[in-house]
Amino acid sequence: MSAPRIGVLLSHVREEEKLLLRALSERGAEVVRLYDRQLVFDLTDERSWPQVDLVLDRCMAHSRGQVALRLFESAGVPTINRSQATAIADDKVLTTRLLAAAGIPTLRTLVAFDVESALAALERLGYPAVIKPVTGSWGRLLARVNSPAAARAVLQHKRSLGSFHHGVFYLQEYVDKPGRDVRVFVVGDRVAAASYRQADHWVTNVARGAVSYPCRVTPELADLALRAVQTIGLEIAGVDLVETADGLEVLEVNGGVEFKGLMRTTHIDVAGLIADYVLARATRGASPAIALSR
Numbered sequence: 001m002s003a004p005r006i007g008v009l010l011s012h013v014r015e016e017e018k019l020l021l022r023a024l025s026e027r028g029a030e031v032v033r034l035y036d037r038q039l040v041f042d043l044t045d046e047r048s049w050p051q052v053d054l055v056l057d058r059c060m061a062h063s064r065g066q067v068a069l070r071l072f073e074s075a076g077v078p079t080i081n082r083s084q085a086t087a088i089a090d091d092k093v094l095t096t097r098l099l100a101a102a103g104i105p106t107l108r109t110l111v112a113f114d115v116e117s118a119l120a121a122l123e124r125l126g127y128p129a130v131i132k133p134v135t136g137s138w139g140r141l142l143a144r145v146n147s148p149a150a151a152r153a154v155l156q157h158k159r160s161l162g163s164f165h166h167g168v169f170y171l172q173e174y175v176d177k178p179g180r181d182v183r184v185f186v187v188g189d190r191v192a193a194a195s196y197r198q199a200d201h202w203v204t205n206v207a208r209g210a211v212s213y214p215c216r217v218t219p220e221l222a223d224l225a226l227r228a229v230q231t232i233g234l235e236i237a238g239v240d241l242v243e244t245a246d247g248l249e250v251l252e253v254n255g256g257v258e259f260k261g262l263m264r265t266t267h268i269d270v271a272g273l274i275a276d277y278v279l280a281r282a283t284r285g286a287s288p289a290i291a292l293s294r
Contacts, residue, residue, distance in 0.1 A: 004282040007032045007052035007077075009068055011060035015260045019271035020058065027275050029282075036064040046075045054282040055079045056274075058256050062090050062135070065256075078281060081255045085233035089255045092134050092170055095232060102231045104224070105249040107242070108173045115155045118169040122151050128174040131155070134165050144174060175242055181251060182215050182241040184225040185262055186234075187273045191222045193266040212265040221248060228253050235281075236274055 006029045010017060013033075024031050032052050036059050042048045055072045057079060059065030069083035081089075088094050099106045110125060112118035122129050122145070131143045131154050145151040158166040180198040184191055194217050199210035215221075225239040228250050238257035241248045259270045 003028050003030045004054070004279060005030045005032055005052045006278060006282060007034045007050055007055040007072075009034045009036065009055055009057045009059045009065060011036050011058075011064075014258070016258050016271070017058050019260070019263075020056070020274060023269075023271045023275035024278065027279055029275075029279060034068070036061055036068065039068060041068075041071050043071075049075065052077060054278060056278050057081055057086060060256070062086075066090075078284075080236055080278060080281060081234045085235075086255045088232050089234060089237070089253055090135055092132060092252070093168065095253055098231050099228060099250055099253070102227070104227055104231060105247065107175060107249055107251065110171045112169045112171065113167065115152065115159055115169075118155050118171060119148060119151060121169075121171050122148070125171060125173050127151075130172045130174050131158075132170045132172060134168050134170050175244055175249075177242050177244070180210075180243075182221065182243070182248070183212075183262065184215075184217075184221060184239040184241060185257070185259055185270055186225055186229045186237050186239060187270075188235060188277050189226065191217050191225055192270055192273050193217075193262050193268040194221060194225075195262050195265045212261045214266050224248055224250065236277065 006024050008017065008021060008031060010033055013021070021031055032050055034050060034055065055069065055077055057065055057069055059068065066083055066087055069079045069086065072079055073083055088098065093111055096106055096109045108125065110121040112121045128144050128146045129151070131145060131151070133141045143154045145154055155169060158169070180196045182194060183197055184194045186192065194215040195212045196215045197210040197212050221241065224241065228239050229237045232253050234253065234255055236255070238254045240251040240254070242251050263270050
């Protein structure tokens with residue numbers, strides 16, 4: 001039996017990608033690096049496309065990644081994560097709505113499309129509150145507002161930026177958490193590892209300087225993280241949880257997350273677990289061709 005050809009969709013080779021490429025190669029896979037800026041798809045001849053048994057998405061450019069995943073799926077190539085699930089995870093509005101509809105505890109969130117209606121929504125939420133972009137990661141462009149005046153300044157600035165995403169106001173209740181949140185890493189139907197992220201700042205993101213240390217995976221934590229991932233449709237994901245007076249609640253569910261800090265903190269070979277899962281999926285054979293969504 002020939003070695004599976006695993007395409008890894010990349011923007012850059014960060015430490016996580018180096019670990020994944022090595023883990024896949026060590027397990028006998030033939031690894032094909034698919035750099036997003038170098039890919040060319042002849043839409044009239046899929047035989048000219050990179051020939052791979054599965055595509056693992058590690059692309060940092062979400063729009064390019066989405067198109068590439070959809071094209072591979074249209075040719076029957078399995079992808080991890082699937083394009084539809086990735087699109088949902090990239091959209092905080094849709095993610096929060098699906099979690100809430102599934103009965104998964106998540107923070108109260110309101111969405112508005114105009115500065116005045118957003119200010120009215122913030123009055124309903126109460127201050128302080130958090131204004132987030134509907135897309136994005138690494139804890140960027142978050143704003144905690146403590147008053148209507150501060151909120152108006154942030155909202156007007158966002159509106160002046162002009163893009164569609166900045167014209168959708170994602171407004172979330174502020175939780176006075178114990179200086180930390182929980183990052184849970186899920187691979188398939190299991191929780192691979194979990195860590196606390198502690199910071200003096202209210203944004204407890206490692207990219208913003210938070211310190212990571214191990215978190216015990218309790219049945220409650222594992223159940224909540226797995227339910228969140230399954231609701232969004234992801235296979236490999238990071239789930240951010242926050243401790244509230246009512247128990248654990250879901251902050252975010254993310255697809256192509258970084259995990260080098262988690263590996264150092266927990267000493268768990270997350271890259272190896274991902275590689276094992278990817279190869280197991282690749283050996284199941286091709287998926288039915290998926291029609292491109294309109």
